[in-house]
Amino acid sequence: MSVLIADDDPMVRDVVRRYLERDGRTVIEAADGPAALAALAVRGDGGEVQLAVLDVMMPAPDGIEICRAVRSGPRPDTPIILLTALGDEDDRVLGLEAGADDYVTKPFSPRELALRVASVLRRAHTAQDPRPEVLGDGAVQVRLDSRSVSVAGHAVELTAREFDLLVFLLENPQRVFSRTELLALVWGWEFGDLSTVTVHIKRLRAKLGDRHRIETVWGRGYVWARDDA
Known part of the structure; x- marks a missing residue:
């Protein structure tokens, strides 16, 4: 199962990658919007991207624009977590209205983000395979x-x-x-x-x-x- 981490800060990508790999996930990195879109459009070594962590402020197209593109594309149900340094409520609302499944504000705990990834993936799986009664x-x-x-x-x-x-x-x-x-x-x-x-x-x-x-x-x-x- 592949998780895309798209952020223009290599330190953020590295830290998040290490935490996600500890959970047994295959991680694909992207440093800007075009690379993120390319990763979402093709299959990587770990198969199609199952979840994307997108930085809102990375070089255009930014995380919100990519989120909108995914929601109108061939795989609109791909789970998305937005990652940003902006903490204003209006920015959160904008991201969620674009179709994001979750929203994490920098600075953040890498372990918490890894748990958010697991939680969002679990919810997505549950929607396809309902919980036992x-x-x-x-x-x-x-x-x-x-x-x-x-x-x-x-x-x-x-x-x-x-x-x-x-x-x-x-x-x-x-x-x-x-x-x-x-x-x-x-x-x-x-x-x-x-x-x-x-x-x-x-x-x-x-x-x-x-x-x-x-x-x-x-x-x-x-x-x-x-x-x-």
């Missing part, structure tokens, strides 16, 4: 259709955000996520009070009781340790 681990069972949770056969009432957090952890077992990453990937917030995550983790643990598998990795974050791991 039931998700679970051990005594903890989640019905996605009814958004209901049970522990050892007993119903547990969760808030909407607690439910989303539990589903995210169950779908990504054995992976450690920092509070910043959880805030971005579950809440969709680039900025916010990190204690929000701490409080929700505490409440989720309390509601799931001794059957929860949420472990704290000191100095790094939280992980759902699978029951059968």
Whole structure:
């Protein structure tokens, strides 16, 4: 599976490439708009580009123009993440209106961007291959259709955000996520009070009781340790 990273800053391309390759992805680099369009139009060693990370401010055509071109081209469903130094809300809206699936503002955490790539690809895959109706681990069972949770056969009432957090952890077992990453990937917030995550983790643990598998990795974050791991 190939991911295109198009940015006129070679340091950005290098850092992002290394993080994506750690996740087992094939990375194609482009330093400007024409090279990005060429990469999107042809097959690389890893096959067709499955997702594009586009810098909004690279030499023309810029990321937004390329996004519009992709959406009107032969592969309009190609997932796109826009990468830019601009933080103004109007710029975000412009990018999303152009058809971007996600938007990351510089400076950014390379690991968070790699997780955003995984999240966008997962959503794209889910749209083609819907989630199973039931998700679970051990005594903890989640019905996605009814958004209901049970522990050892007993119903547990969760808030909407607690439910989303539990589903995210169950779908990504054995992976450690920092509070910043959880805030971005579950809440969709680039900025916010990190204690929000701490409080929700505490409440989720309390509601799931001794059957929860949420472990704290000191100095790094939280992980759902699978029951059968």
